[in-house]
Amino acid sequence: MAFEKLFEPIKIGDVEISNRIAVSPMNMTFSTQDGYATDQNIAWHARRAKGGFGLIITDAIIATRLAAPFVFHRNLYLYDESFIPGLNRIVEAVHNFGAKIFAQLSIGFGRQGHALDGSKPYAPSQIPMEIDIEKTPKGLMERVYLIRGRTDPRGEIPREMTIEEILSEEQRFAEACGRAIIAGFDGIEIHAPHGYLEHQFLSPRSNRRTDLYGGPLENRMRFIVEVTQHALMVVKKAVPVGVRISADEHMPQGFTLDEVKVVVKKLQDLGISYLNLSDGSYEALKYFFPESMDHVENHLLKEAKEIKKVLDIPVITPSVHDPIIAERAIKEGETDMISLGRQAIADPDWPNKVREGNVDKIRRCTRDWICLIRALLGLYPRCSVNPEVGFEEQNPELFPNKRKGAAMPSSFVKWQQS
Numbered sequence: 204m205a206f207e208k209l210f211e212p213i214k215i216g217d218v219e220i221s222n223r224i225a226v227s228p229m230n231m232t233f234s235t236q237d238g239y240a241t242d243q244n245i246a247w248h249a250r251r252a253k254g255g256f257g258l259i260i261t262d263a264i265i266a267t268r269l270a271a272p273f274v275f276h277r278n279l280y281l282y283d284e285s286f287i288p289g290l291n292r293i294v295e296a297v298h299n300f301g302a303k304i305f306a307q308l309s310i311g312f313g314r315q316g317h318a319l320d321g322s323k324p325y326a327p328s329q330i331p332m333e334i335d336i337e338k339t340p341k342g343l344m345e346r347v348y349l350i351r352g353r354t355d356p357r358g359e360i361p362r363e364m365t366i367e368e369i370l371s372e373e374q375r376f377a378e379a380c381g382r383a384i385i386a387g388f389d390g391i392e393i394h395a396p397h398g399y400l401e402h403q404f405l406s407p408r409s410n411r412r413t414d415l416y417g418g419p420l421e422n423r424m425r426f427i428v429e430v431t432q433h434a435l436m437v438v439k440k441a442v443p444v445g446v447r448i449s450a451d452e453h454m455p456q457g458f459t460l461d462e463v464k465v466v467v468k469k470l471q472d473l474g475i476s477y478l479n480l481s482d483g484s485y486e487a488l489k490y491f492f493p494e495s496m497d498h499v500e501n502h503l504l505k506e507a508k509e510i511k512k513v514l515d516i517p518v519i520t521p522s523v524h525d526p527i528i529a530e531r532a533i534k535e536g537e538t539d540m541i542s543l544g545r546q547a548i549a550d551p552d553w554p555n556k557v558r559e560g561n562v563d564k565i566r567r568c569t570r571d572w573i574c575l576i577r578a579l580l581g582l583y584p585r586c587s588v589n590p591e592v593g594f595e596e597q598n599p600e601l602f603p604n605k606r607k608g609a610a611m612p613s614s615f616v617k618w619q620q621s
């Protein structure tokens with residue numbers, strides 16, 4: 204079978220991507236404890252670019268100083284300029300193999316945060332998250348709790364964010380977008396899915412505020428709208444800005460697909476260039492991490508199709524691991540691009556194998572959760588079918604030994620001139 208649609212180039216804003224296959228954003232916890240990029244971060248992304256992915260979306264990079272202490276174990280940071288050189292090395296290593304790379308920037312974990320020094324996480328309201336074990340893939344959280352010695356699926360009770368903090372965080376986030384451009388990223392993705400801070404504001408389940416940021420949808424979406432407006436104002440079209448959002452919360456009192464359609468339409472009207480879809484949250488984990496190997500009934504493609512009815516910008520849909528389904532979904536207009544998360548861990552050469560007609564040689568993800576459980580416990584992820592995971596830095600071919608293309612990233616020049 205020829206996979207013509209999968210290998211058709213696509214434009215996101217002004218950025219041309221050579222095919223429709225992206226690496227899903229994944230925090231592989233390869234950074235240093237204080238958020239700097241390591242050789243392993245660089246080699247990890249470069250290896251996927253070498254394997255033929257047209258677009259790499261980075262791990263969630265923590266954009267603000269306030270958010271930084273609340274990560275699970277390790278994340279990349281960008282709350283000041285000291286983080287730019289390491290991120291720039293990731294960009295250059297990816298460009299060396301001809302792929303584009305977008306920075307996923309996070310404004311924070313909200314009530315999902317856990318500070319090692321015992322300080323309280325902050326959130327829209329003082330409501331802890333509550334994981335629904337029935338909506339968790341079999342064996343996943345049970346095993347994490349077993350090791351952590353916890354049985355309670357409730358998170359910490361957060362403190363309520365002040366209006367001053369909300370406004371200041373929006374500003375700080377926008378400043379990090381400027382740093383991402385200087386680091387040379389081809390695009391910026393606002394990280395708003397999976398129960399993190401913007402998601403918490405959007406959800407009547409976690410947002411019980413009585414001020415301008417709580418109540419009707421117009422108020423609950425104010426935070427994500429303002430974060431996007433501030434980001435777009437700083438970026439000034441130098442690079443495309445997109446948003447990642449969960450299509451549905453799948454929880455009692457949670458937001459619904461119909462509400463998300465209103466939100467994403469508003470974000471498109473503001474000027475975002477693409478939408479990266481996801482689903483659920485840590486409370487309803489099986490939507491966020493589809494359990495089944497059978498993607499014929501992929502619920503995310505159904506949601507993407509619904510969402511595309513209100514959008515003109517490209518939509519990226521995760522968890523479509525089967526190239527035949529991916530090709531059909533793009534051909535039939537259900538999605539514009541697909542992304543691979545765990546499947547990109549299992550086989551970084553998925554795109555090249557599909558393009559070369561070697562579909563039968565793809566090393567399939569077995570959904571045994573080794574990658575995620577290890578990341579949640581602070582260990583480097585490993586993969587039971589790909590022994591190279593976590594050791595990519597030992598391959599010298601993944602590091603550029605001479606610069607290709609212009610000496611200065613074109614996005615930076617564009618930004619300077621805007």
Ligand SMILES: Cc1cc2nc3c(=O)[nH]c(=O)nc-3n(C[C@H](O)[C@H](O)[C@H](O)COP(=O)(O)O)c2cc1C
Pocket residue numbers: 227228229230231261262263307394396447481491492493521522523542543544545546574575578584
């Ligand atoms: C180890 C790991 C880390 C992840 N980190 C992020 C992240 O930083 N940002 C994000 O938006 N999604 C993150 N995800 C979710 C993935 O982007 C993706 O949506 C999810 O794995 C489902 O896609 P899949 O079925 O292809 O794995 C992570 C997933 C894994 C396995």
